[in-house]
Amino acid sequence: MNLALINIRQLLTVSSGGRRVKTGEAMRDLGIIENAAVLIEKETITWIGRMEDLSMGSLKESDVLDCIDKVVMPGFVDAHTHLVFAGSREKEFAMRSAGSTYQEIAAHGGGILSTVAQVREASKKDLKKSGRKWLNALLRHGTTTVEIKSGYGLDMTNELKLLEAINELSEEEVISIVPTFLGAHAYPAEYKNRKEEYVREITDRMVPYIGSKKLATFCDVFCEEGYFSAADCKHILTHAKHFGMLPKLHAEELSASGGAELAASLGAVSADHLEHITDEGIDALARAGVVGVLLPGVSFFLNHAYAPARDLIEAGVPVALATDFNPGSCMSYSMPLMMTIACTQMKLSPEEAITAATLNAAAALNLSQEIGSIEIGKKADLVLLDIPNYAFLPYHFGENHVDKVVKNGVVLEV
Amino acid sequence: MNLALINIRQLLTVSSGGRRVKTGEAMRDLGIIENAAVLIEKETITWIGRMEDLSMGSLKESDVLDCIDKVVMPGFVDAHTHLVFAGSREKEFAMRSAGSTYQEIAAHGGGILSTVAQVREASKKDLKKSGRKWLNALLRHGTTTVEIKSGYGLDMTNELKLLEAINELSEEEVISIVPTFLGAHAYPAEYKNRKEEYVREITDRMVPYIGSKKLATFCDVFCEEGYFSAADCKHILTHAKHFGMLPKLHAEELSASGGAELAASLGAVSADHLEHITDEGIDALARAGVVGVLLPGVSFFLNHAYAPARDLIEAGVPVALATDFNPGSCMSYSMPLMMTIACTQMKLSPEEAITAATLNAAAALNLSQEIGSIEIGKKADLVLLDIPNYAFLPYHFGENHVDKVVKNGVVLEV
Numbered sequence: 064m065n066l067a068l069i070n071i072r073q074l075l076t077v078s079s080g081g082r083r084v085k086t087g088e089a090m091r092d093l094g095i096i097e098n099a100a101v102l103i104e105k106e107t108i109t110w111i112g113r114m115e116d117l118s119m120g121s122l123k124e125s126d127v128l129d130c131i132d133k134v135v136m137p138g139f140v141d142a143h144t145h146l147v148f149a150g151s152r153e154k155e156f157a158m159r160s161a162g163s164t165y166q167e168i169a170a171h172g173g174g175i176l177s178t179v180a181q182v183r184e185a186s187k188k189d190l191k192k193s194g195r196k197w198l199n200a201l202l203r204h205g206t207t208t209v210e211i212k213s214g215y216g217l218d219m220t221n222e223l224k225l226l227e228a229i230n231e232l233s234e235e236e237v238i239s240i241v242p243t244f245l246g247a248h249a250y251p252a253e254y255k256n257r258k259e260e261y262v263r264e265i266t267d268r269m270v271p272y273i274g275s276k277k278l279a280t281f282c283d284v285f286c287e288e289g290y291f292s293a294a295d296c297k298h299i300l301t302h303a304k305h306f307g308m309l310p311k312l313h314a315e316e317l318s319a320s321g322g323a324e325l326a327a328s329l330g331a332v333s334a335d336h337l338e339h340i341t342d343e344g345i346d347a348l349a350r351a352g353v354v355g356v357l358l359p360g361v362s363f364f365l366n367h368a369y370a371p372a373r374d375l376i377e378a379g380v381p382v383a384l385a386t387d388f389n390p391g392s393c394m395s396y397s398m399p400l401m402m403t404i405a406c407t408q409m410k411l412s413p414e415e416a417i418t419a420a421t422l423n424a425a426a427a428l429n430l431s432q433e434i435g436s437i438e439i440g441k442k443a444d445l446v447l448l449d450i451p452n453y454a455f456l457p458y459h460f461g462e463n464h465v466d467k468v469v470k471n472g473v474v475l476e477v
Numbered sequence: 478m479n480l481a482l483i484n485i486r487q488l489l490t491v492s493s494g495g496r497r498v499k500t501g502e503a504m505r506d507l508g509i510i511e512n513a514a515v516l517i518e519k520e521t522i523t524w525i526g527r528m529e530d531l532s533m534g535s536l537k538e539s540d541v542l543d544c545i546d547k548v549v550m551p552g553f554v555d556a557h558t559h560l561v562f563a564g565s566r567e568k569e570f571a572m573r574s575a576g577s578t579y580q581e582i583a584a585h586g587g588g589i590l591s592t593v594a595q596v597r598e599a600s601k602k603d604l605k606k607s608g609r610k611w612l613n614a615l616l617r618h619g620t621t622t623v624e625i626k627s628g629y630g631l632d633m634t635n636e637l638k639l640l641e642a643i644n645e646l647s648e649e650e651v652i653s654i655v656p657t658f659l660g661a662h663a664y665p666a667e668y669k670n671r672k673e674e675y676v677r678e679i680t681d682r683m684v685p686y687i688g689s690k691k692l693a694t695f696c697d698v699f700c701e702e703g704y705f706s707a708a709d710c711k712h713i714l715t716h717a718k719h720f721g722m723l724p725k726l727h728a729e730e731l732s733a734s735g736g737a738e739l740a741a742s743l744g745a746v747s748a749d750h751l752e753h754i755t756d757e758g759i760d761a762l763a764r765a766g767v768v769g770v771l772l773p774g775v776s777f778f779l780n781h782a783y784a785p786a787r788d789l790i791e792a793g794v795p796v797a798l799a800t801d802f803n804p805g806s807c808m809s810y811s812m813p814l815m816m817t818i819a820c821t822q823m824k825l826s827p828e829e830a831i832t833a834a835t836l837n838a839a840a841a842l843n844l845s846q847e848i849g850s851i852e853i854g855k856k857a858d859l860v861l862l863d864i865p866n867y868a869f870l871p872y873h874f875g876e877n878h879v880d881k882v883v884k885n886g887v888v889l890e891v
Contacts, residue, residue: 153868157827160820200876364874366821397875406574407780413571454567460778461811462614463877 065126066103066443066472068135070114074099075136075453077422077436084354084381084426091414093453094436101135103443106471111437128474133466134453136417137436138207138444139398140424143335143356143385145245146201146211147194147228150181152390159365175215175249178390182215182225190228197388198238201396203477205465207444208239210385210428212283214248217261219268222246226278237470239444241428244269244279244308247291247299262295266302274306280429281332282308286315286322293321300329309429315340327351333383333427337370338362345371349379354427356383357419359404360393372409383423384416403460413454443472479540480517480857480886482549483528488513489550489867490525491836491850498768498795498840505828507550507867508850515549517857520885525851542888547880548867550831551850552621552858553812554838557749557770557799559659560615560625561608561642564595566804573779589629589663592804596629596639604642611802612652615810617891619879621858622653624799624842626697628662631675633682636660640692651884653858655842658683658693658722661705661713676709680716688720694843695746696722700729700736707735714743723843729754741765747797747841751784752776759785763793768841770797771833773818774807786823797837798830817874827868857886 078094079085085092100117102110110117155163155173168174182190194211201209211229216222226242233240246265254261273279282303284296291299300310310329314322316336323344326334334348335356348355355375362369375382384405388396395401402416411419425435434442447467450456456464468475492508493499499506514531516524524531569577569587582588596604608625615623625643630636640656647654660679668675687693696717698710705713714724724743728736730750737758740748748762749770762769769789776783789796798819802810809815816830825833839849848856861881864870870878882889 151865151869151872153827153866153872156820156872157868160824160826162824204875360875364821394873395875400875406570407778410574410576412574413567451565452567454571455565458565458567458570459808461618461809461814461875 066469066474067122067127068101068130068445069117069127071099071101071130071135072132073097073134073452074101074111074437075134075417076111076438077137077418078438079422079431079436083431084352084423085418086379086381087376090376090382090418091412093414093417101437101445103472106442108437108439108441108443111439130447134448134450135445136448136453137421137434138446138468138470139205139420140428140435141201141206141209141385141388141396141398142333142383142424142427143358143387144209144211144396145214145387145389146197146209147190147225148178148182148215148390149185149190149193150178150390152177155391175391176252178215179217179249179251183221187224187228190225191232194228194232195236197396198232198236202238202468202470202475203465204397204399204463205446205468206238206396206398207446207468207470208241208425208428208430208434210241210243212243212245213279214245217246217249217251219264219272222269223278226273230278237475241281241430242279243281243283243311244273244303245283247284247296249285249290262299265299270299270302270306270308274303274308277307279308281311283311283313285313286325287313287317287320293325296322297325297329300331311335315344319344323348326353332429335385337375338368340371345374345378345380352381354383354423355380356385356427357405357409358385358387358393359409360395360401361387363404363408364393369409372405372411376415381423381426382415382419383427384419385424397463399456399464400460402457406457413457416457417453443469445469480883480888481536481541482515482544482859483531483541485513485515485544485549486546487511487548487866488515488525488851489548489831490852491551491832492852493836493845493850497845498766498837499832500793500795501790504790504796504832505826507828507831515851515859517886520856522851522853522855522857525853544861548862548864549859550862550867551835551848552860552882552884553619553834554842554849555615555620555623555799555802555810555812556747556797556838556841557772557801558623558625558810559628559801559803560611560623561604561639562592562596562629562804563599563604563607564592564804566591569805589805590666592629593631593663593665597635601638601642604639605646608642608646609650611810612646612650616652616882616884616889617879618811618813618877619860619882620652620810620812621860621882621884622655622839622842622844622848624655624657626657626659628659631660631663631665633678633686636683637692640687644692651889655695655844656693657695657697657725658687658717659697661698661710663699663704676713679713684713684716684720684722688717688722691721693722695725697725697727699727700739701727701731701734707739710736711739711743714745725749729758733758737762740767746843749799751789752782754785759789759792759794766795768797768837769794770799770841771819771823772799772801772807773823774809774815775801777818777822778807783823786819786825790829795837795840796829796833797841798833799838813870813878814874816871820871827871830871831867857883859883
């Protein structure tokens with residue numbers, strides 16, 4: 064099946080010119096074409112240009128999608144979520160408003176381990192059912208590729224249940240899914256006093272099995288004093304690489320713990336969070352070309368510090384934006400709202416926010432050769448927006464501007 | 478026409494018990510009924526109770542709306558907007574991200590006066606067309622009553638054009654509209670060096686005409702050093718009261734200028750913004766029972782200080798939330814998103830945020846005897862939400878949870 068998008072008011076190609084990521088000034092170049100057209104054959108973009116250069120004669124009427132008054136851009140890539148979970152944590156939200164600390168919430172049975180308890184209780188079928196509902200919501204909001212982490216199982220059985228749910232959803236659903244193994248998300252209650260044993264459980268049992276079954280593209284770790292030390296993380300990620308999983312890190316979220324430097328030394332694909340990154344950490348990421356995945360929704364939701372986005376961009380770190388969608392620290396899957404928070408609170412320009420949510424986000428999943436920009440040969444994942452120009456995407460906030468989504472060359476009415 | 482809402486999972490009556498507003502601890506009482514029903518005759522609520530107490534025999538099937546799995550609550554009241562405007566100001570949004578100050582933006586032709594120039598150019602028909610589009614969006618997001626200010630005309634002709642547009646929309650549209658005259662929003666360029674003359678133009682020409690033609694329920698002023706001094710504001714609002722308009726103030730937004738004390742001494746219905754209110758100002762509002770209308774979206778959008786919401790509530794000020802929807806300082810009409818910002822950034826509890834967006838917001842428009850809660854005799858303005866419990870309204874953010882809106886007893890598919 065072929066498709067022609069015509070009369071596009073404003074097309075953002077976010078063209079990379081063959082580069083894996085955009086850094087520095089290049090993040091502001093959205094490769095804009097006014098009054099544009101895009102041709103698609105099957106799942107692939109085959110032509111991009113101005114309407115005046117399009118030969119309409121060869122188009123079948125049934126293949127034409129009129130995009131008059133629409134902004135068209137690459138589908139959003141959400142490179143950091145915990146989308147498959149059970150239960151909800153609205154009580155913690157209310158406790159935080161009332162001034163409770165993280166420790167008080169945990170003492171009341173809240174925090175990650177409360178979600179772990181509910182995930183362990185849930186069947187794979189139930190996890191998939193709730194995951195499917197969220198995935199549909201993501202598509203409605205313009206996200207065409209999403210990374211999903213395990214990490215609410217924290218034992219062999221339940222981490223596998225999560226990864227199988229994620230992989231089955233990937234087979235069954237339209238949205239593209241990238242699975243990540245995050246066994247080192249927290250210490251399960253039963254290993255509270257024997258943390259080294261849990262690390263060994265990850266390296267000696269989980270990683271070899273998950274790697275050999277190819278259940279995860281990435282292995283992620285929560286690198287933080289009191290959670291998994293830089294030494295633990297290095298040990299786990301080195302094992303994971305050996306078994307074919309690429310490294311990612313939750314780094315510098317609550318304090319400067321050396322996660323950024325470790326990400327650089329391991330050649331990690333991304334280092335995520337970075338709220339407390341040091342200047343040395345920034346330099347290390349920039350030199351190694353590690354994508355910095357920023358999660359402004361978490362800082363907003365928890366009323367925590369924001370990552371130093373301007374310092375990262377100015378140092379040449381390729382910056383991406385993601386939602387971190389999860390029930391505890393960011394109950395939102397709206398990539399445009401993350402852009403608004405990034406622009407208002409972290410001083411990204413609208414152009415930088417868009418590059419960070421598309422091309423650079425694709426690079427954070429090692430997929431920027433296939434998705435994240437509108438270029439010949441790339442996959443036809445696009446979003447049609449009901450806005451007068453691209454700046455309205457972060458500017459006019461609290462509204463879903465998505466008119467239609469084109470996923471794998473197929474038009475979805477969302 | 479009659480209507481029966483049955484099987485409501487969770488009904489928030491926000492019952493006031495006949496009080497005009499809720500203050501202090503009472504703001505946390507949402508008057509919740511689980512598994513509830515509401516009966517409506519024509520435009521009016523006639524019965525509220527538990528399903529087990531409902532006599533189903535007398536109901537016609539065609540009058541029944543099954544609200545299984547739905548939270549039902551009063552329609553949102555947005556008590557502070559500038560919804561009828563021309564043009565947009567996304568360029569200023571980008572300039573702020575790049576670090577520009579208010580003064581730099583004004584020097585580049587931005588700020589309120591840029592909207593004034595575009596409103597003066599626009600026809601009433603065009604203003605109504607754009608206003609109608611926004612009003613439909615508000616309804617889709619659950620707002621059933623909205624206040625709209627003039628203040629982008631800043632001369633007799635154009636203030637009247639705006640107020641006529643607002644009043645005609647009020648006649649023609651389903652959503653309830655409360656018109657406010659805000660001639661003292663800024664000084665127009667042509668009066669830059671003769672500010673007293675502009676104040677006289679307001680008091681001697683605009684106020685008498687607008688008052689006598691009943692074009693506005695309220696008169697509002699921007700009370701701020703460098704804009705309209707407390708003395709100017711007192712003069713204008715005293716005149717406005719004489720001509721039948723009730724006083725409102727933009728108070729303490731950029732600095733402590735005595736607007737709160739003035740609001741109290743004039744018996745104003747509301748004092749809005751309050752980002753820089755002093756302890757004395759808080760005491761004055763509490764003693765006079767003036768509603769404090771907080772606008773968290775502005776603080777978020779501009780990255781400015783937030784109003785001291787907890788101090789206000791603890792002092793007994795009746796606190797309301799509104800969007801301030803306008804193209805310069807808050808390009809959003811989502812009341813639920815304002816609740817999320819209020820909970821995360823100002824430490825309102827979900828319950829307080831809901832009371833502030835319904836009953837207390839109605840009180841900020843002098844309408845809390847008619848709307849803002851679900852009580853027998855009140856107008857049937859309700860919203861049906863697709864959420865498991867009310868806390869999800871602020872918790873699960875960046876999504877429009879509105880399933881249906883009941884406006885004046887009529888079910889709207891939004």
